Amino acid sequence: MNYDFREIEAKWQKYWAENETFKASNDSEKPKFYALSMFPYPSGAGLHVGHPLGYIATDIYSRYKRHKGFNVLHPMGYDSFGLPAEQYAIQTGQHPAITTENNINRYREQLDQLGFSFDWSREVRTSNPQYYKWTQWVFIQLFNAWYNKKSDKAENISSLISIFEKEGNANVEAVCDDDTPTFDAAAWNGFSEKEKQEIVLKYRLTYLADTEVNWCPALGTVLANDEIVNGVSERGGHPVVRKKMTQWSMRITAYAQRLLDGLDKIDWPQPLKDSQTNWIGRSVGASVTFNVLDAERSRSDQDGISTPLNHPYQIEVFTTRPDTIFGVSFMTLAPEHELVAKITTPEQKAEVDAYVEATAKRSERDRMADVKTISGAFTGAYAEHPFTKEPIPIWIGDYVLASYGTGAVMAVPCGDQRDYDFAKHYHIDIPNIFEGVDISEEAFADKENTVIAKSDFLNGLPYKKAMKKIITELEKIGHGEGKVNYRLRDAVFSRQRYWGEPFPVYYVDGMPQMIDVEHLPLQLPEVEKYLPTETGEPPLGNATEWAWDTDKNEVVSNNLIDHKTIFPLELNTMPGWAGSSQYFNRYMDPRNDDAIFSPEAINYWQDVDLYIGGSEHATGHLLYSRFWQKFMFDMGYVPKDEFAKKLINQGMITGTSAFVYRLGKKLTLREINNSDSSKKREDGRDNINLRNQMIQDTKEFEDSIVKDFEISKTVFIPSFQGEIMKLTPFETSYRLQNKLLQYLNDEDKSKVLNKECFIDISFEPVHVDVSLVNASDELDVEGFKQWQPEYKDAEFILEDGKYIVSREVEKMSKSKYNVVNPDAICEEYGADSLRLYEMFLGPLEQSKPWNTAGITGVHSFLKKLWKLYSPFIDSDAERSRSVTESEPTAENLKTLHKTIKKVEEDIENFSFNTSVSTFMICVNELTAQKCTSKAILEPLAILVSPYAPHIAEELWSRLGHSKSIAEAPFPKFEEKHLVESxxxxxxxxxxxxxxxxxxxxxxxxxxxxxxxxxxxxxxxxxxxxxxxxxxxxxxxxxxxxx
RNA sequence: GCCGAAGUGGUGGAAUUGGUAGACACGAUGGAUUCAAAAUCCAUUGCUCACAAGGCUUGCGGGUUCGAUUCCCGCCUUCGGUACCA
Incomplete structure (x- = not known):
């Protein structure tokens, strides 16, 4: 009888579902084990081959733990709010809830095919109101909490208010907004209700604040960095600017130190911890205040006339090197710094304004990455050195980021390379304050070997002593203090989107009010359009039924808003990470309608024992979840302040993206005035020389614009067999010259044909869905046009009648349209083969491009395994019975125990690829030994079962068992069988x-x-x-x- | 730019503490079986030198060591993250 995987797999999947084999109980004699895979976003592209990689690993471990006698919780669900469903809704008008439901059904089908041991009775969906009720609930808890630095934990806001009532806020040590005023009890009690609310909001763990966003005026919406390519929107290529907006923020910075400290307690990969550590970015230094000199005075100073001091403004900086303060020769403010507009002199205004505007167009990442271009502008204003009283010029520069520290730096060019480069570029003084150090070539940043000079009271001191001394001195003159600064910023929690959790918030007189917990969930309203409103409000602004009736406690029509009992509701929604920040705890008690989870459930399961997922979540989901968990711990809801003991990063399975090249709308006709190159062009043979010549001559062409003209159509140019990115832009233009003639008028055409002019172009790569491309990289052009409405009338310039895409290995992701599904493989080889193959591909943590080449190897292994059990399968021979009851040979036992040892070690080390090899070796050996002994084959089936559960169940039942193999005890390794002489x-x-x-x-x-x-x-x-x-x-x- | 990971035959990868480099597979080549094909089985397969003997070989260049894929220093390339993709 042959290995019929289709029948076997269907049979056991049905059996597991019907018998609820993997249903976890919240009450068991066995030790608990909570194994969790990061839940997927159910994208329209379906489950791709990268998803199961981690799921299979978690599943193997879960099944292994069941064999080892644990009560295993292994749940699965969906992170089902998100941008793609919304984009799809915008494009098609289809409600995201419907798309999402369809996608989930598809995912479920695909997951079921793979034979995971999930407890499906615990499934959660973040977009389900019964689920997001509890996301809203956590939000309210955060709103009703403040962070008390004295107790170093979050507390209920009522404790803060009672302090205010008794003594004001002078003695309160809390994490709060920088602009929080100081007041006493009398003042507090005299505040109006609204003023009180405004003050308290400055302390709440979730609060409203103005934050910078990427605003795209043309689309009327905020864009993710991801959606911006080269400074313009990915969709449509519209300009994007940085803009301030009032949004909800989470005071994660309150937890900066604890998030850092907690890393020591958890067994997570070091690189992941490193990235969280860097993200939090603790640095020790000092904050220093510089007075800005009055403009009149600074000007007269230059004339040598002294006028009275006047300090209308102060600049606060954070520096890790206050010991170098005597080396300050200028200050740099971020162009967005609020003082820029106030201190800039009239003479400098035009230059500064232009620079500020130019900076607004650059993304933060761009500014950080680009260290080569030095740019800035002088404000004309001067600050006063706190010790020397010398005037210091104040510049602005985009290398200073508004969001880091105070958005201002005291520039010490001799000790900091960026300051050094800036000073060199603008011919600013570079005073050397280090003893015996040459700074003619570069800055000197070595703390250990620092000896300070030319610095008054710091002269001769090494770094550490100088640090101590200067902080004391700064404090003495009231110009600063020692400070620990974190790079971590409060997390923006508002999104101007439709498909997310609504905030349980309505506004009375502009102040946010929480809806009572008993009235949750506040369900997403229906809207006509999923786009922002014409006035630039978020999509929920389109809802007509979106007001809160405080009498009836329900959502009512906007028309009824009277600001007495009926108020407008919040129009923003929550971000993607809201729903994923407590889901691991919700799985413990997912159907509970009275609480996020019962105390019994959380006290039984405690925390996640093994969490597997991608490292790309390091500073998003994994940091925010730790933050919420610590908050939940402070409030006494959870027993552990870290939610996952051990975490493994599965490597990404990368995809092979396909690209087409979109021609820029603007073409430029340029004159050819170089007689040499045009001569060479005529003979047309010496292409390489011609190209080199032209590259050299490019400069010459720069000024030779005859005219610009626009083409209204979307045109795709060939990839030149995928080589386009290796060509110079110039060469590409040249190759396309003839094809582009059709867009020219006759006069221009003849200029090109007569070699007087050539057409200069720009182009950009565009991802195309890999399913529209065949194995020889040929694009289905018609399919492509139908794929996205914007390409409906696109034109293609073909090569030999075909359009060949270019390929690149990238992250497999829906936005890159390079997703490959596991379905076809399951169909052809079965789930057990796919499971083994994904493991066999290589170490779990490593990323690798998907390639199905080797799958036949693991499939034939399963066939060999099946064959090994044939005495139990082919029932005809009574004689086989006597054979199977026979004693195993020493050789058989050696092979088996070698395998037990290796597989057990491999699973404990998450080295699943090597155990697949071990199984292959084992089966090869036992086959060669003609082993038919039940005493060998029975334990072997259990060993294989976590990896290939369907075939293992089938073999187990053929061996005569009536119960599932799932809880059969794992074979015990015995050293004695391996002893060698x-x-x-x-x-x-x-x-x-x-x-x-x-x-x-x-x-x-x-x-x-x-x-x-x-x-x-x-x-x-x-x-x-x-x-x-x-x-x-x-x-x-x-x-x-x- | 910064932070992190990886680089071993034609391909995926193995080598668990510094101790036989290339396990196990894929592919390729030859053969058996077959009317034929599929499937299956057997043999060969890092490169180089026409055999053998030998030489070379874990991204590149150095170093430590009796011995380095493994440890150290300096580079190169690819991939991931870089705060609104999830």
């Missing part, structure tokens, strides 16, 4: 292995050396030389030197 020693000469020699293992060092030295092959190798040294490592190796 001799070892085949590799004999090396100067480190190179020359021959092998079998020797008893109980020989000691000297005996081994004697045996080896006496051997004829040794003598032959030595050719009469006497070895200088003989290294003998018993049980390992012999190395003869000389």
């Amino acid at each position: 001799s070892k085949e020693y590799p004999i090396s000469f100067n480190g190179k292995m020359r021959f092998k020699l079998e020797l008893p293992l109980d020989m000691n060092k000297d005996e081994i050396e004697a045996a080896v030295m006496a051997h004829e092959k040794t003598l032959a190798q030595l050719e009469g030389r006497t070895p200088k040294k003989v290294i003998v490592v018993p049980g390992k190796i012999v190395n003869i030197v000389g």
Whole structure:
């Protein structure tokens, strides 16, 4: 009987579902084990081959733990709010809830095919109102909390208010907004209700604040960095600017230190911890205040006339090197800094304004990445050095980011390379305040070897002493203090989107009010359009039924808003990470309508024992979840302040993206005035020389614009067999010249044909869905046009009647349209083959491009495995019974126990690829040994079962068992079967292995050396030389030197 | 730019503490079986030198060591993250 995987897999999937084999109980005698895979976003592209990689690993571990006697919780759900469903809704008008439901059904089908041991009774969906009710609930808890630095934890806001009532806020040590005023009890009690609310909002763990966003005026919406390419929107290529908007923020910075400290307690990969550590970015230094000199005074100073001091403004900076304060020769503000507009002198205004505007167009990442271009502008204003009282010019520069520190730096060019480069570029003084250091070429940033000079009271001090001294001095003169700064910023929690959790918030007199918990969930309203409103409000602004009636406690029509009992509701929605920040706890008690989870459930499961997911979540989901968990811990809802003990990052399965190239709308006709190159062009043969010539001549063409003209159509240019990115832009233009003639008028055309002009172009790569491309990289042009409405009338310039895309290995993602589904593989080879193959591909943590080439190998392994059990499968022979009951041979036992040992070690080390090899070796050996012993084959089935559960169940039942293999105890390894008496020693000469020699293992060092030295092959190798040294490592190796 | 990971045959990868580099597969080549094909089985397969013997070989260049894929220093390339993709 052949291995019929289709029948076997369907049979056992049905069996598991019907018998609820993997349903976890919240009450068990067994020890608990919580194994979790990061839940997927159900994209329209379906589950791709990268998803199961981590799921299979978690599943193997879960099944292994069941064999080891644990009560295993292994749930699955969907992170089902998100941008793609909304984009799809915008494009098609289809409600995201419907798309999402369809996508989930598709995912479920695909997941079911793969034979995971999920407890589906616990499924959660973040977009389900019964689920997001609790996301809203957490939000309210955060709103009703403040962070008390004295107790170093979050507390209920009522404790803060009662302090205010008794004594004001002078003695309160809390994490709060920078602009929080100080007041006493009398003042507090005198505040109006609204003023009180405004003050308290500055303390709440979730609060309203003005934050910068990427605003795209043309689309009327905020864009993710991801949606911006080269400074313009990915969709449509519209300009994007940085803009301030009032949004909800989460005071994650309150937890900066605890998030850092907590990393020591958890077994997470070091690189992931590193990235969280860097993200939090703790640095120790000082905050220093510089007074801005009055403009009049600074000007008159230059004339040598002194006028009275006046300090209308102050600049606060954070520096990690206050010891270098005497090296300050200028200050740099971020162009967005609020003082820029106030201090800029009239003479400098035009330059500064232009620079500020230019900066607004650059993304933050761009500004950080680009260290080569130095740019800035002088404000005309001066600050006063707190010690020397010298005037210091104040510049603005985009290398200073508004969001980091105070958005201002005291520039010490001799000690900081960026300051140094800036100073060099603008010919600003670079005073050297280090003893015995040459700074003519570069800045000196070595703290350890620092000796301060030319710095008044700091002269001669090393770094550490100078730090201490300067902080004392700063404090003495009231110009600063020692400070710990974190790079971590409060997390923006508002999104101007439709498809997300609505905030349980309505506004009374502009102040946010929480809806009572008992009235949750506040459900998403229906809208006509999913786009922002014409006035630029978020999509929820389109809802007509979106007001809160405080009497009836329900959502009512906007028309009824009277600001007395009926108020407008919040129009923003929550971000993607809201729903994923407590889902792991919700799984413990997912159907509970009265609480996010019961105390019994959380106290039983405690935390996640093993969490598997991608490292790309390092500073998003994994940091925010730790933050919420700590908050939940502070409030006494959860027993652990870290939600996952151990975390493994699965490597990404990368995809092979396909690109087409969209021609820029603007073409430029340029004059050819170089007689040499045009001559060469005429003969047309010397292309390489021509190209080189033209590249050299490019400068010459720069000024030779005859005219610009626009083409209204979307045109795609060939990839030149995928080589386009290797060509110079110039060369590409040249190759396309003839094809572009059709867009020219006759006069221009003849100029090009007469070689007087050529057409200069720009172009950009566009991702195309890999399903529209065949195996030879040829694009289905018609399919492409139908694929997205914007390409409906696109024109293609073909090569030999075909459009060949270019390929690149990238992250597999819906936005890159390079997703490959597991369905076809399941159909052809079965789930067990796919499971084994994904593991066999390589180490779990490593990323690798998807390639199905080797799948036949694991599939034929399963066939061999099946064949090994044929005495139990082919029932005809009664004689086979006697064979199968036979005692296993020593050889059989050796093979089995070698396998048990290796597989157990591999699973514990998450080295699943090597156990697949081990199974192959085991089956090859047992087949060669003609093993038919039940005593061997029974434990082998259990070993295989976590990896290939369907075939293992089938074999198990054929072996005569009536119950599932799922809880069969894992075979016990016995060392005695592996004991060897001799070892085949590799004999090396100067480190190179020359021959092998079998020797008893109980020989000691000297005996081994004697045996080896006496051997004829040794003598032959030595050719009469006497070895200088003989290294003998018993049980390992012999190395003869000389 | 910064932070992180990876680089081993034609391909995926193995080598668990510094001790036989290339396990196990894929592919390729030859053969068996077959009317034929599929499937299956057997053999060969890092490169180089026409055999052998030998030489070379873990991204590149150095170093430590009796011995380095493994440790150290300096580079190169690819991939991931970089705060609104999830």
